[in-house]
Amino acid sequence: MSSTNRITKPHEIVERALELSTADGCVVIADEGSSANLRWAGNALTTNGVTRSRTLTVIATVDGKEGTASGVVSRSAVTAEDLEPLVRAAEAAARGAGPAEDAQPLVTGVPAAPDFTDAPAETSSAVFADFAPALGEAFARAREGGRELYGFANHELVSTYVGTSTGLRLRHDQPNGTLELNAKSPDRQRSAWAGRSTRDFKDVDPTVLDAELAVRLGWAERKIDLPAGRYETLLPPTAVADLLIYQMWSAAARDAVEGRTVFSKPGGGTRLGEKLSGLPLSLRSDPNAPGLESAPFVIAHSSGDDASVFDNGLPVPATEWIADGHLNRLSTTRHTAGLTGMQLSPGFGNLILDAGGEKSLEEMVAATERGLLLTCLWYIREVDPATLLLTGLTRDGVYLVENGQVVGEVNNFRFNESPVDLLSRASEAGRTEKTLPREWSDWFTRAAMPALRIPDFNMSSVSKGV
Amino acid sequence: MIGATGPDHGRTSVPHSIDAAFTALPLRALADAALARARALGAEHADFRLERIRSASWRLRDAKPSGGSDTTDLGYAVRVVHGGSWGFASGVDLTMDAAAKVASQAVAMAKLSAQVIKAAGSDERVELADEPVHADRTWISAYDVNPFEVPDAEKAALLADWSSRLLAADGVAHVDASLLAVHENKFYADTAGTSTTQQRVRIHPQLTAVAVNGTTGEFDSMRTIAPPAGRGWEYLTGTGWDWNSELEQIPGLLAEKMRAPSVEAGRYDLVVDPSNLWLTIHESIGHATELDRALGYEAAYAGTSFATFDQLGKLKYGSSIMNVTGDRTAEHGLATVGFDDEGVQAQSWDLVKDGTLVGYQLDRRIAKLTGLGRSNGCAFADSPGHVPVQRMANVSLQPDPGGLSTEDLIGGVERGIYVVGDRSWSIDMQRYNFQFTGQRFFRIENGKLAGQLRDVAYQATTTDFWGSMEKVGGPQTYVLGGAFNCGKAQPGQVAAVSHGCPSALFRDVNILNTTQEAGR
Numbered sequence: 013m014s015s016t017n018r019i020t021k022p023h024e025i026v027e028r029a030l031e032l033s034t035a036d037g038c039v040v041i042a043d044e045g046s047s048a049n050l051r052w053a054g055n056a057l058t059t060n061g062v063t064r065s066r067t068l069t070v071i072a073t074v075d076g077k078e079g080t081a082s083g084v085v086s087r088s089a090v091t092a093e094d095l096e097p098l099v100r101a102a103e104a105a106a107r108g109a110g111p112a113e114d115a116q117p118l119v120t121g122v123p124a125a126p127d128f129t130d131a132p133a134e135t136s137s138a139v140f141a142d143f144a145p146a147l148g149e150a151f152a153r154a155r156e157g158g159r160e161l162y163g164f165a166n167h168e169l170v171s172t173y174v175g176t177s178t179g180l181r182l183r184h185d186q187p188n189g190t191l192e193l194n195a196k197s198p199d200r201q202r203s204a205w206a207g208r209s210t211r212d213f214k215d216v217d218p219t220v221l222d223a224e225l226a227v228r229l230g231w232a233e234r235k236i237d238l239p240a241g242r243y244e245t246l247l248p249p250t251a252v253a254d255l256l257i258y259q260m261w262s263a264a265a266r267d268a269v270e271g272r273t274v275f276s277k278p279g280g281g282t283r284l285g286e287k288l289s290g291l292p293l294s295l296r297s298d299p300n301a302p303g304l305e306s307a308p309f310v311i312a313h314s315s316g317d318d319a320s321v322f323d324n325g326l327p328v329p330a331t332e333w334i335a336d337g338h339l340n341r342l343s344t345t346r347h348t349a350g351l352t353g354m355q356l357s358p359g360f361g362n363l364i365l366d367a368g369g370e371k372s373l374e375e376m377v378a379a380t381e382r383g384l385l386l387t388c389l390w391y392i393r394e395v396d397p398a399t400l401l402l403t404g405l406t407r408d409g410v411y412l413v414e415n416g417q418v419v420g421e422v423n424n425f426r427f428n429e430s431p432v433d434l435l436s437r438a439s440e441a442g443r444t445e446k447t448l449p450r451e452w453s454d455w456f457t458r459a460a461m462p463a464l465r466i467p468d469f470n471m472s473s474v475s476k477g478v
Numbered sequence: 479m480i481g482a483t484g485p486d487h488g489r490t491s492v493p494h495s496i497d498a499a500f501t502a503l504p505l506r507a508l509a510d511a512a513l514a515r516a517r518a519l520g521a522e523h524a525d526f527r528l529e530r531i532r533s534a535s536w537r538l539r540d541a542k543p544s545g546g547s548d549t550t551d552l553g554y555a556v557r558v559v560h561g562g563s564w565g566f567a568s569g570v571d572l573t574m575d576a577a578a579k580v581a582s583q584a585v586a587m588a589k590l591s592a593q594v595i596k597a598a599g600s601d602e603r604v605e606l607a608d609e610p611v612h613a614d615r616t617w618i619s620a621y622d623v624n625p626f627e628v629p630d631a632e633k634a635a636l637l638a639d640w641s642s643r644l645l646a647a648d649g650v651a652h653v654d655a656s657l658l659a660v661h662e663n664k665f666y667a668d669t670a671g672t673s674t675t676q677q678r679v680r681i682h683p684q685l686t687a688v689a690v691n692g693t694t695g696e697f698d699s700m701r702t703i704a705p706p707a708g709r710g711w712e713y714l715t716g717t718g719w720d721w722n723s724e725l726e727q728i729p730g731l732l733a734e735k736m737r738a739p740s741v742e743a744g745r746y747d748l749v750v751d752p753s754n755l756w757l758t759i760h761e762s763i764g765h766a767t768e769l770d771r772a773l774g775y776e777a778a779y780a781g782t783s784f785a786t787f788d789q790l791g792k793l794k795y796g797s798s799i800m801n802v803t804g805d806r807t808a809e810h811g812l813a814t815v816g817f818d819d820e821g822v823q824a825q826s827w828d829l830v831k832d833g834t835l836v837g838y839q840l841d842r843r844i845a846k847l848t849g850l851g852r853s854n855g856c857a858f859a860d861s862p863g864h865v866p867v868q869r870m871a872n873v874s875l876q877p878d879p880g881g882l883s884t885e886d887l888i889g890g891v892e893r894g895i896y897v898v899g900d901r902s903w904s905i906d907m908q909r910y911n912f913q914f915t916g917q918r919f920f921r922i923e924n925g926k927l928a929g930q931l932r933d934v935a936y937q938a939t940t941t942d943f944w945g946s947m948e949k950v951g952g953p954q955t956y957v958l959g960g961a962f963n964c965g966k967a968q969p970g971q972v973a974a975v976s977h978g979c980p981s982a983l984f985r986d987v988n989i990l991n992t993t994q995e996a997g998r
Contacts, residue, residue, distance in 0.1 A: 047863075051968055053775045056600045057591045061566040061969075062583055063863045065553070083630075086549040089570035105548060108630030110638075113542040137590060144590065148597025155599060162778035164968040192968075194778035205778075270652060271690040271697055278695025315545030316537070390781075391904040395915060395935060398697060399996040403913050403935075405906045407781075426904070426911050426937070428995035454970040472995060473937055473988075477781070477908035 022066075023129045025090065026175035029070055032099040035106060036080070037073035037118045038177040039324045041313060042066070044132035047168035048139055054160050055151040062137050066090065069313050071321045072102035073118065079111030082321055084314050114315050114347035116322040117178075122309065124181040132171035133185040139167045143213045150218040154195065157226055162194040167213060172311055180325040184307040187211045190453055193218060194408065195225035197232075202421070203478050204228035205387055205408035207250060207448035209457045211303070228387070228409055234420030236412050238474075244383035245469035246376055246413070247434075249447035249461035251389045255402065255431035256295065256365060257452050257459070258392060260333065262400055264318045265342035265352045274400035274432050275342060282342060284354075289337040289435040291367045297360035298330035303446055304458040306361025318359050320345035328358050334435075362458035367441035373463045376442050378416040384469070385411040385418065388450040389427070400430045404451070405475050424478070425471035440465035491620035491809075496677050500530055500663040504572060505675070509667035511574035512556045515581035517669060521558040521588075523606060524581065525668035527819060528554040529862040531660065532626060536633055538655040541641035543634060553862035556581045560588035562603030563595060566865045607845035607853050609822050611671040617816020619678040620809050621710035625659040628711045633657060636714060637683075640725055644687045647729030649736065651697075652688040657681070657714075658706070658962060660974070664819070672821035680812055680974055681713050682706030682962050683721075687728050689736050698932070700732035701917055703753040703899040705959040706974065708810040718810070731918060731930070738930040741919065743991040747894035748936060748984045749887045754916045755875070756959025756977035757900040762940040763795075763802055764873040764977065765966075766909040767829045768856075769838035769848065775868075779968050781907025784940065785835055787848060793835035796944025799878065802830035804839055804871040806855050811872040812960045812974035815855075819866035822855040829873065833944075841868040860971040867967040874958075874978035881952030884981040889925040890949070895934065895989065896920040896927060900959075902935070913937040915992065935990040946987060951980035 022042040029040040045065040051058050069086040083105025087098050140147075143165060154161045167189040174182040189210040196203045204225040208216045247255075268275040268282040275283045299308040310326040312319040323345050333341045341357045349356040377385055392404035403426060410422045442463040449459050509526040516524030534548040554577065555568040565588025569580040595602065625633075641653040659681045667673040686701040704719045713719060750758070765783070770776055772783040785793055795802075806824035808814050815824050820842045829837045840850060841857040858869035888896055899917025906912070919934040920927045938946075960976035 047969070049969055050594075052594075053777060055598055056602050057563070057594050058775055059564055059566065059865050059867075060587045060591055061568070061865055062587060063568045064570060065863055066570055067549075067551075069549075081543070084547045086547065087552070088550065089552045089572065091572075101548070105546070105630055108634065109536075109543050109546065110631070110634055111543070113539065113544050137587065140590075144594055145597060148594040151594070151598030151600070160774075162774065164778060166969060192778055196774075196777065200774070200777075200782065270688075271692070271695060272652070272688055272699075276695060276697070280692060314535070314547040317539075317544075321545075390907060393902045393904045395902045395913075396933070396992050396996060399993070399998065401992055401996040403902065403904045405904070405911065407907055424906065424911075426906070426913060428913075428990070428992070430996055433997060454965075470995065470997065472913075472990070473911060475906040475911035476939075477784070477906035477910045 022132055022173045025068060026173050029068065029095055029099055030175055030177055032096050033072065033177060035072040035103045036075045039071040039118065039321065040175045041069040041311065042173040043170055045168060045170045046134045046136065047166065048135055048137045049164065049166040050140060050144065051164045053162045055155050068098065070099050070102040072106045074103065074106040076111060080115035081106045081109045082112045083109055084321060086313065114320040114322055114345060116346045118176050118322060119180060119325040120178045122180050122182065122325050122327060125183040128173065128181045128183050133169050135167050135169040139213050140165065147218045150222040153219060154222055158198060159195045159226060159229060160198060161222065162196065163192045165191045174311060174325055176325060182309055182325055186307065188457055189213055190448060190457055191216050193221045193225065195222065195229055197229060201478055202229050202232035203408045207450055209446065209448040231411055231418050232409060232421035236420045236422050238422045240425065240471050240473045242468040242470055245466045246373065246380065246383060246385045247464045247466060248373055248386060249445055249463055250450050251386055252365060252461040252464050253447050253449035253459040254389050254392055254451040255434065257363060257449055257456050258402060259400065259431040260360060260363060263342050265344045265354050266348040267317060268342055269352045273397060275339065283339050284342065286339050287337055288334060288339050288432060289438060291337055291438055291441050293334050293337045293435065294332060294366045295334035296330065296332045296364050297362050299328050299361060301362055301364060304362040304460060306458055310358050318343045320347055323358060326358060331357050364444065364460045365462060366444045367462060369441040369443055369462050371442045373442055376440065376463055376465060377413050377418065380413045380416060383413050384422060385413050390451060392451050395428065400432050401428060402430065403428050424475040426473045426475050427470055428472040429470050434466055437466055437468065438464045439467050492622045494618050496616055496618065496675055497663060501675065505665040507574060508554060508572060508577040512577040512581040513667065513669050515578040516556065516558050516585060519582065519585040521560045521585060523559040523669055525557050525666065526554065527862065528665045530663045531861060533660045536637060536657045538637050538641055540652055541638045541645060551861055555862050556584040557865060558584045558588055559604050560585050561592045563588045563591035564604055565591065568863045604843055605846045606842040607851065609842065609853065612817060612821060612823060613671055613673060615674045615817065617676045619708050619814060621679040623711040624661060624679060625681055625711045626661050640685055643725055644685065644728060649689050649733045650687045650729050651690045654686045657683045666817065666819065666821055668821050674817040674821060676816055679710050680706060680708050681710065683714055687732050689732050691736065698735055700728050700735060701899065703917060706812060706962050708812050708814055735930050735932060738932045740933045740993055741931040741989060741991050743989055743994060745986050746989050747891045748987045749884065749891060749894065749896045749922065750982055750984060751898040752955065752957035752959055752979045752981060753899045754897045755979045755982060757903050758914055759873060759875055759977045759979055761903060761905040762909055762912055763829065764870045766940065767838050768868055768870065769840055769844050770868040772838065776966065780966055784908045784910055789835060791836060794833060795830045795835050795941060796833045797947045798833045799950055800830055800833045800944055800947055801876040802873060803827065803876060804829050804837065804854065804873050806871045808872045808976065810958060811976040813870060813872045813976060818855040818857045819859050820853065820857040822853045825854045827854050839868060839871055844868060858973055860973055864969060864971050867971060869966060869973045870964060870975045872976040875950065875980065877953045877956045877980035878950045879953065881950055881980060884951055884955050887949060887951055887981055887983045888922055888927065890983065891922045892924055894922040895931065896922055910939050912940065933992045935992050937988050937990055943984065943987065946984045947982055948985050949983040951982060955980040
């Protein structure tokens with residue numbers, strides 16, 4: 013096998029695959045990816061890597077007497093010889109699948125991306141040119157200060173090219189960077205965490221984060237045991253993001269209409285329009301949100317409850333899911349919008365909660381007579397879809413606040429709470445700021461959230477894990 | 479599930495060959511190019527891994543196709559130890575020049591690591607435990623029919639038929655059906671002379687029936703408890719699981735669940751079915767006995783472990799009847815291989831013996847670092863783009879050779895709950911505090927099942943829970959459960975893993991009412 017048989021330009025691959033198609037309709041998605049990462053433990057690098065990836069997804073649609081079927085086949089490392097077999101495999105999959113329930117005419121009328129024929133964007137280990145030496149410096153400082161640093165820095169860039177037999181030629185470049193830093197005392201009895209999302213690693217400094225964590229480890233030198241119970245609690249933005257991302261994953265309109273989610277109304281229908289919070293909350297997504305930019309059109313590699321391959325290329329508008337505290341939208345594809353009679357609201361690539369609050373988390377702490385300040389939540393899982401009850405644990409620092417001051421570190425807890433209920437009970441929202449959702453950062457990194465004050469957060473049991 | 483068909487131990491799987499389309503790839507030539515470049519650049523160790531992983535899903539909603547995909551990931555990775563540091567890089571171009579270039583990138587990454595380590599003032603060096611050379615070895619998992627050789631139409635038809643059977647029953651409002659299948663090929667070669675070529679097949683069918691009370695708005699679901707398996711299409715046609723029996727029972731069980739009373743929170747004796755206990759084992763023993771976690775290498779992400787290295791041979795993990803093995807050799811196991819991703823031959827060993835922690839899961843670096851000798855073969859990467867990390871073997875609770883049946887275990891309980899099927903799971907970052915729910919909870923009164931309960935979750939601390947295990951069932955209750963999607967490491971990787979266990983009896987476990995936990 014020689015290198016000459018590779019088609020190297022993604023847009024040419026897309027065009028060639030579309031030419032080869034003999035199906036009634038065809039969507040081709042080329043994902044060109046690159047990544048670089050560093051991982052460390054105990055003040056030393058453990059693993060690292062640079063990767064390149066290329067995946068071509070062909071979605072064939074075949075019309076039949078009983079409806080239109082779709083077949084989805086993806087392959088990595090596609091060569092010129094692979095293209096025709098790949099297109100034929102997608103067509104065969106469509107013919108073997110039977111009519112697709114979500115079948116719709118392929119999208120038309122979206123203007124072509126001006127950079128569709130440009131080479132893909134790319135990252136490399138060079139993205140860490142300034143960060144890596146600073147990380148080494150942070151290790152040295154931590155060692156001198158009696159701290160152990162653990163963590164992960166990852167940067168990836170995916171250029172996605174979408175072409176359809178109906179003429180769409182679209183492209184989106186998605187950079188995605190995350191930094192997670194965890195500091196521990198050498199006996200591992202104290203632990204603190206900070207995380208950041210970044211597009212290019214130019215706005216994150218591990219030595220600054222290490223200094224923040226040194227302060228938190230200092231707070232943890234005084235240990236306070238508290239029993240399970242309901243406590244006034246300050247949820248930081250990362251925890252709020254984790255809870256609301258899960259809520260949005262549970263916000264499919266069709267499921268709600270069918271009576272099987274927390275957004276179903278007893279006796280039929282949905283809770284659209286219902287007041288969820290006394291605070292003037294706005295929960296929205298916007299592909300053009302500064303610093304949180306995401307794909308402005310639908311990219312669906314497979315169909316599911318909240319996505320349809322037939323919607324590929326459909327513009328994704330800014331959407332307000334909760335408006336002034338009221339449930340305003342549930343997610344739909346064109347198919348489920350038709351089924352439910354709801355407005356078309358395709359999925360979300362970022363999530364922003366705003367209640368107009370202006371206080372920083374520090375200012376909210378200063379205004380707390382007695383309460384708990386969390387660092388983050390972990391191992392969040394759904395217990396009951398009817399209430400959207402979630403369970404999980406606090407992690408890397410729960411601090412007791414008394415008279416506006418952090419007075420020590422409390423044991424960790426298991427919580428059982430529903431984000432929907434939390435919104436109804438939240439008594440204060442702070443200033444909205446960009447945050448890294450810790451639990452879901454493998455899948456979702458673009459969020460801006462305020463801290464929330466919950467008067468009675470349910471700490472179900474004590475966890476002695478540190 | 480009482481009366482469910484367990485693993486089929488008597489059937490011999492059909493012998494297969496490694497897929498010719500995979501062996502036709504320039505495996506050896508690419509490996510030689512990469513390893514030669516790594517050697518020339520001064521690597522102390524280098525390994526090359528080329529993988530082709532085909533993963534497909536088929537989904538139906540109310541018996542109609544609602545989505546599917548068929549993805550093949552093909553690429554290769556080069557990992558080196560150079561100057562005492564790890565370096566890793568991967569690529570997709572199947573040319574000798576490209577493979578050599580990827581090896582150069584891996585060495586460059588090792589040099590970058592060395593700079594950071596030096597800046598930190600550390601003198602830590604990567605060294606690997608010795609492993610015998612395994613030259614030109616092949617291994618193929620046990621299955622009869624490659625699911626990718628079955629026409630898609632046949633798969634869709636079977637899932638539609640099963641869905642329709644459930645939908646036709648009274649009280650079933652909706653049915654979600656899915657089928658996942660994976661066909662994995664790996665070629666591995668290293669500078670010591672080991673080279674292995676392997677092929678694995680696994681499959682996971684799942685159906686969920688949903689009931690909705692249109693008046694009250696209450697809804698609930700009942701999912702099949704058939705585990706994923708290291709088997710082929712035959713798993714859906716009568717080998718290894720009795721689908722007809724399970725599908726027949728689900729509507730009645732769901733209707734009963736909808737009428738069932740909400741549990742009274744408190745302390746109960748539990749008989750836990752293998753369909754639920756496998757996941758408790760996974761979370762509270764499987765992950766806790768990964769030595770990289772215990773040493774802190776997973777600390778920032780999934781966490782550490784209460785089972786720290788200094789407690790090896792001392793920690794009282796559970797009651798004296800608790801015996802747990804790590805096993806990469808179990809037939810039809812999802813984590814079963816011939817050789818791991820560091821060229822280490824698959825093994826079986828003790829993790830917990832008579833209730834005491836006696837072993838860990840290891841890779842070559844961790845084995846050398848801790849002086850434990852040979853790795854027990856727990857290095858695994860889920861794709862050619864990822865570095866091998868220390869991943870779970872099939873971790874299984876051993877049955878009592880003369881142990882009781884599930885019915886007899888239930889017979890020994892005056893007031894308790896029989897727990898069947900997994901649903902929600904969560905455990906803390908040191909694997910102490912866990913909370914699990916299930917698919918079906920049956921009240922036990924005076925040794926007999928007395929109808930289902932709703933809103934049940936059990937919450938415990940790992941060593942308290944295993945310490946409360948009074949009896950383990952016999953081999954006749956043993957089932958190999960498992961999952962396709964165990965997550966670990968950064969960048970995130972998924973791995974499939976099986977956990978075998980018998981039914982078991984636990985005394986005095988804390989039961990929560992999940993409706994009350996939701997504040998209602």
